[in-house]
Amino acid sequence: MPRRSFVCRCEDVTLLELDHAIELGLSEVEELKRYTGLGTGPCQGKECMSVLVSHLVRRGLVDPTTVQPFTARPPTEPVTLGALAAGLPAEPES
Amino acid sequence: MMGKGRAQAMGSRRAELPSRVDIAIIGGGIMGLSTAYHLSRISSLKVAVLERSYLVSGASGRNGGGLRMQWGDEGNVALMMESIEMCRGLAQELGINLWxxxxxxxxxxxxxxxxxxxxxxxxxxxxxxxxxxxxxxxxxxxxxxxxxxxxxxxxxxxxxxGVVFPWPFVWGYAGQAVSRGVTVRTHTAVDRIEGLADGLRLHLSTGERLDADRVLNATGAWSIELNRSLGIELPNHxxxxxxxxxxxxxxxxxxxxxxxxxxxxxxxxxxxxxxxxxxxxxxxxxxxxxxxxxxxxxxxxxxxxxxxxxxxxxxxxxxxxxxxPYDVSPDGDAIVGPSPGLPRLYQVCGFTGHGFMMAPAVGKLLARLLAKGERHPMLERWDPARFSRGGSTRREDMIIG
The missing domain is CATH 3.30.9.10 (D-Amino Acid Oxidase, subunit A, domain 2)
Structure with a gap:
């Protein structure tokens, strides 16, 4: 295996860093995101989520039949503030 | 992203709980963990932190990470000058990059x-x-x-x-607290609290029990639920x-x-x-x-x-x-100290959206109160009993958000 393998290319999280977090006792998708920063870049986890979960399954840390991705945050794709500002409704939504 | 050299084991769902501790802290957010860390530095008290989900799952992992001394009230300015001063050396102290x-x-x-x-x-x-x-x-x-x-x-x-990245702050306090002997147990909720002659008994979601001389409610916006189950009515929401x-x-x-x-x-x-x-x-x-x-x-x-x-x-x-969630106190001041009617249960809540920036200083002053009985000047105005006494005064108008 090459010396440095990247799990998350947006935030430069390497396999070594992921394994380091696991050695500290972390094993869940949500907490590994928050310890390594994985999945918080422009792709919002679209590239790295499956790599992360495969790794956790391979290491026997999660059950492949029940493991969930981390909470998906809106918007689905990056949207400019200009476009969002133009969409302000005239009346506040209830 | 994180430094590798001195990072410590974090809390875990497998951390073994003692049967009795001096202080049980409910809530593994920055308030609870900062307090646990400072207790481990200045005392030999036995401390356990209970977090019902994973660390950083609550408000400590959701805030904007701003720290400012520009407040409108003298007490808050002084507190935040202290907190920011503490942050200067904190990355080195906690062994983690706080950004x-x-x-x-x-x-x-x-x-x-x-x-x-x-x-x-x-x-x-x-x-x-x-x-x-x-x-x-x-x-x-x-x-x-x-x-x-x-x-x-x-x-x-x-x-x-200035600004920080909130997540490593929490990991840093947790890692250092664990390395100094604090038990940090995640994925474990407190279902019920029972009064004992010499303390409080926590009934946990895992079926375990934990007895403690004193308990700290550090659950922020979730504190209302826990307090209400004990008949403690405080006005935060x-x-x-x-x-x-x-x-x-x-x-x-x-x-x-x-x-x-x-x-x-x-x-x-x-x-x-x-x-x-x-x-x-x-x-x-x-x-x-x-x-x-x-x-x-x-x-x-x-x-x-x-x-x-x-x-x-x-x-x-x-x-x-x-x-x-902001944990809003009606007068804008935090709610910190022994609970009315249940003095073994301490509160550290009501920070109204600005608890993260105050937590470095608050953890330290709270540890001094719990371990040594030292009363920081802010504790007078933060007294949870002030609302029922009619002693609540709004002093601060620089609450943002």
Whole structure:
């Protein structure tokens, strides 16, 4: 295996860093995101989520039949503030 | 992302709980963990922290990471001067990169009322030794050239205010607390609290029990639920606050900027993202339960305010939005100390959306109270019994969001 393998290319999280977090006792998708920063870049986890979960399954840390991705945050794709500002409704939504 | 050298094992669902501790802390957020860390430094008390989910799952992992000494009340200014001073050496102390950056806070006043607040604050800050200075709109442009300052009447800038990335803060306190003998147990909720002759017994969601001489309720906006189950009525309530983060940009924005007129705040984190939130109009009656929903209305409202005050952000892309709960106290002051009617249960809640920045100083003063009986001056006004005594006074008008 090459010396440095990247799990998350947006935030430069390497396999070594992921394994380091696991050695500290972390094993869940949500907490590994928050310890390594994985999945918080422009792709919002679209590239790295499956790599992360495969790794956790391979290491026997999660059950492949029940493991969930981390909470998906809106918007689905990056949207400019200009476009969002133009969409302000005239009346506040209830 | 994190330093590798001195990082310590974190809390875990497998951490073994003793049958009895001196102090049980409910809530593995920054308040509970900062207090646990300081207790482990100044005392030999046996301490356990209980977190019902994973660490960083609550408000400590959801806030904007701003730290400022620009408050309107003397006590808060002094407390935050202490907290920011502590942050200078904290990355080294905790062995983790906190992404702490002192780019200052720039407040913009566009109304006469805002102008007089900033003028009053600057006098107070000067008296207390905080380096806040008042600026014209043109002078504010020298700090942030991209602003539209056409209707800015006055600005205030304090170069020592700053931003952090909140997540490693929590991991850092947890790791150091664990390495100093504190038990940090995650994924374990407190279902019920029973009074004993010599303490309190916590009945846990795992079926275990934990007895403690004293218990600290450090669950923030979730504290209401726990208090109510014990017959403790305190007037704090949860308030949903939304926030967003943008694509990362090269560093260009030094300070966190606050527009007093709209309650808009935005900063650039050391990771490059623009992080922004705003006061939402027409929010309805106070909530009784924590609500973590996100809305399109928030992004639209924020987009309009941010693109008005900094037009080039119209091209800026939002990557994600989320929400976190403010734990709102009716007078804006925190609720810290022994509970009315149940003195073995201490409260550390009601920080009204600004607990994260105060936590370094609060953890230290609370540890001194619990371990040595030392009473920091703020504890008088933070007394949980003040509401029933009729001693509640609003002193602070610089609560943002």
């Amino acid at each position: 702490f950056r002192q780019g200052g806070y720039l407040f913009l006043a566009r109304t006469e009322a805002g102008e007089s607040r900033l003028t009053r604050n600057a006098e107070l800050h000067h008296r207390l030794g905080a380096p806040t200075r008042l600026l014209s709109g043109a002078e504010a442009l020298e700090i942030v050239p991209q602003l539209d300052v056409s209707d800015v009447r006055l600005a205030a800038f304090n170069p020592e205010d 949860p308030h949903r606050h939304e926030i967003m983060s943008s694509e990362p940009l090269k560093p260009f924005l030094d300070p966190l900027v606050v527009d007093l007129a709209t309650g808009l705040y935005f900063s650039q984190s050391t990771r490059g993202e623009i992080v922004a939130g705003i006061t939402m109009p027409d929010e309805g009656p106070p909530a009784t339960e924590v609500d973590l929903a996100s809305s399109r209305r928030f992004l639209a409202h924020l987009g309009r305010a941010l693109t008005t005050i900094m037009p080039l952000t119209a091209q800026l892309r939002v990557l994600r939005q989320w929400s976190g």
